[in-house]
Amino acid sequence: MKRLLFLLLLLTVSSAYAQYDYEATHRKSLDQVIRELSERFQTRLKVEVDTVGKWVPQADSRIRPYSIEESLNNVLTLFNYKIVKQNPRYYKIKPYEPHRRLPEEGKRLIDYLTAVHYQNDTAASTRLQRVQEEAFAIIDREINELRAWTVSNAEPKLTKKRTYNGYTVQNFCIETLPGLYLCGSIYAPQRKLKKGEQLPLILSPDGHTSRYIEETQLRLATWARMGAVAIGYDLVGYGESALQLGEQVHHSVLAQQMQWMNTRILLEWMLSREEIDPTRIGLCGASGGGTQTMQMGVDPRFTAICPVISLSSYFDGGCPCESAIYLPAAANGTCNAELAAVHAPRPLGVVSDGKDWTAHVPEIEEPFLRHIYRLHQAEEQLAFYHYPNEGHDFGPNKRQAVYDFFGRVFHLDLHQADEQFVTIESVAQLRCFGANGELLPEEAIRSIEQLPMYARERAKSLR
Numbered sequence: 001m002k003r004l005l006f007l008l009l010l011l012t013v014s015s016a017y018a019q020y021d022y023e024a025t026h027r028k029s030l031d032q033v034i035r036e037l038s039e040r041f042q043t044r045l046k047v048e049v050d051t052v053g054k055w056v057p058q059a060d061s062r063i064r065p066y067s068i069e070e071s072l073n074n075v076l077t078l079f080n081y082k083i084v085k086q087n088p089r090y091y092k093i094k095p096y097e098p099h100r101r102l103p104e105e106g107k108r109l110i111d112y113l114t115a116v117h118y119q120n121d122t123a124a125s126t127r128l129q130r131v132q133e134e135a136f137a138i139i140d141r142e143i144n145e146l147r148a149w150t151v152s153n154a155e156p157k158l159t160k161k162r163t164y165n166g167y168t169v170q171n172f173c174i175e176t177l178p179g180l181y182l183c184g185s186i187y188a189p190q191r192k193l194k195k196g197e198q199l200p201l202i203l204s205p206d207g208h209t210s211r212y213i214e215e216t217q218l219r220l221a222t223w224a225r226m227g228a229v230a231i232g233y234d235l236v237g238y239g240e241s242a243l244q245l246g247e248q249v250h251h252s253v254l255a256q257q258m259q260w261m262n263t264r265i266l267l268e269w270m271l272s273r274e275e276i277d278p279t280r281i282g283l284c285g286a287s288g289g290g291t292q293t294m295q296m297g298v299d300p301r302f303t304a305i306c307p308v309i310s311l312s313s314y315f316d317g318g319c320p321c322e323s324a325i326y327l328p329a330a331a332n333g334t335c336n337a338e339l340a341a342v343h344a345p346r347p348l349g350v351v352s353d354g355k356d357w358t359a360h361v362p363e364i365e366e367p368f369l370r371h372i373y374r375l376h377q378a379e380e381q382l383a384f385y386h387y388p389n390e391g392h393d394f395g396p397n398k399r400q401a402v403y404d405f406f407g408r409v410f411h412l413d414l415h416q417a418d419e420q421f422v423t424i425e426s427v428a429q430l431r432c433f434g435a436n437g438e439l440l441p442e443e444a445i446r447s448i449e450q451l452p453m454y455a456r457e458r459a460k461s462l463r
């Protein structure tokens with residue numbers, strides 16, 4: 001019996017040792033694997049990740065002699081790293097980015113969605129309703145969690161109106177959470193309204209610029225001169241929000257949640273005003289503001305939307321304020337292009353350029369959107385403005401595009417789409433609480449630590 005036990009023990013130890021030995025002899029350092037692949041395929045590999053102490057088990061078994069990409073993917077996926085192809089002989093190795101895929105992957109997703117969900121108008125309606133409901137439910141849940149602290153009966157406050165050539169500007173602040181203010185400026189046509197006359201509204205969430213820069217002022221003022229009420233408001237952690245919460249808050253889940261809430265609060269405030277026409281409610285921002293446009297645009301109260309330099313099937317928005325809460329997981333897998341499609345058959349404008357993730361709109365996303373709008377017999381409600389030689393900005397051509405889009409769908413005066421009559425204001429003029437927050441009320445919060453516990457935790461989540 002004793003001998004049998006000894007033999008069993010010996011067998012167990014030796015087999016464990018053999019397994020350990022097997023692992024050890026077949027592993028290579030990540031550095032070595034990358035070096036060998038670079039030599040084998042005569043390809044430059046630029047490493048932009050931490051490789052220290054990283055080992056690749058069964059390293060040689062992961063190599064495919066016919067493909068450097070397959071080989072690298074087999075290795076890098078172990079460490080949550082990925083390749084970014086610069087040219088056939090040059091790749092960068094970077095951390096995995098949940099919000100960024102390859103254009104080919106975007107195309108495959110679009111082909112899949114088209115084949116499975118958009119064969120006919122009935123299927124399309126069912127699918128779009130599901131995407132709308134699920135995306136809206138996620139946004140609604142996040143907003144409501146924050147709004148549990150919304151101050152009741154807190155009326156928005158307006159500052160004195162400034163009058164310029166054909167338009168007025170008035171700053172506003174709304175207490176959204178106790179002691180926390182959303183600030184912005186309302187640009188409106190200067191003329192007196194006829195009795196019962198209503199104006200269209202365009203909410204314009206910022207990208208990662210601000211409402212104080214010249215190009216934003218030009219845009220908001222020009223929309224107002226054309227006949228719309230246009231509103232610019234601070235991103236969370238930008239402008240007057242930074243005076244209350246600091247800039248760092250922008251890199252947290254709270255930023256996305258609060259930006260959704262802010263847009264919702266503005267929408268509802270404006271809809272409560274009798275001079276606003278509920279049948280002409282627009283949403284239009286660029287870059288991160290474009291992401292907000294597609295996300296908040298699933299709210300059916302927006303009647304026309306226009307994402308600028310943002311719509312893509314393979315890029316969801318790279319900032320936590322755009323994709324910390326992962327909306328593309330809705331409806332069993334979607335993307336920003338399909339979120340925008342939810343808007344069918346209502347007017348949808350898409351502004352794109354040749355140097356970012358909107359570069360493939362004419363080949364990938366435009367045919368998809370055209371197909372969906374055609375199924376709704378509403379192709380004329382789509383407008384594409386593609387600038388292949390331009391980059392990621394909201395420059396003059398792209399501003400003319402959004403003047404054209406909203407001018408046509410909201411019946412504005414296109415003759416006024418001329419920026420030369422706009423007066424550029426100073427940052428101090430555009431602020432509610434003075435250039436450095438000196439007019440903030442006594443009870444206003446001045447740091448994240450003064451937020452309610454739930455919001456404080458969310459603010460810490462990604463920092």
Ligand SMILES: [Zn+2]
Nearest residue numbers: 288319321322
């Ligand atoms: Zn952001």
